[in-house]
Amino acid sequence: DAKTTQPPSMDCAEGRAANLPCNHSTISGNEYVYWYRQIHSQGPQYIIHGLKNNETNEMASLIITEDRKSSTLILPHATLRDTAVYYCIVRVTGANNLFFGTGTRLTVIP
């Protein structure tokens, strides 16, 4: 499985866009990029996933570079409730295991 690298922590001003990077330089052609987040003391929550095209849903946008070696999760208007640990996961779809690393701790500042 491709390994992911994320910054340990980031800050973002409330109302601004939060851009969370993820490097996955060893990703293979059949591996997807998934994003989950974990708000303090809660179970992880699915955000978005993609293969090679950019994706958008009601929570966030996912931008994947053309060579697929990195991606960025964008929260367009961060709120205090977006303060959480964000996990970038690369995995073959259909596999049962999600490997959660240590993620990026995003703090949204008032």
Next chain:
Amino acid sequence: NAGVTQTPKFRVLKTGQSMTLLCAQDMNHEYMYWYRQDPGMGLRLIHYSVGEGTTAKGEVPDGYNVSRLKKQNFLLGLESAAPSQTSVYFCASSFTGGPPYQPQHFGDGTRLSIL
């Protein structure tokens, strides 16, 4: 709609005691999972099930047993608790493993301390 419910939410055990953690989901999901999360670390998969009556080992299965007698329930057992099993345990479920990708839905965890 309750989603994924874990029972109990907190528990303190003595070394050598046994206990069972219960996970229940009301979304008619086929797949269910048990993870553990230690301080400052990500989640690690203990066991999972792809359907009623089936179970399989994950990344860290030693010291745990599981059963999936009913589709909506997934039980995690500790036969002889050890301090190294002090952790937060999360249960999750999904329709299938994909494709297309089916997100995993998580419960709010069981905080287990073993003295």
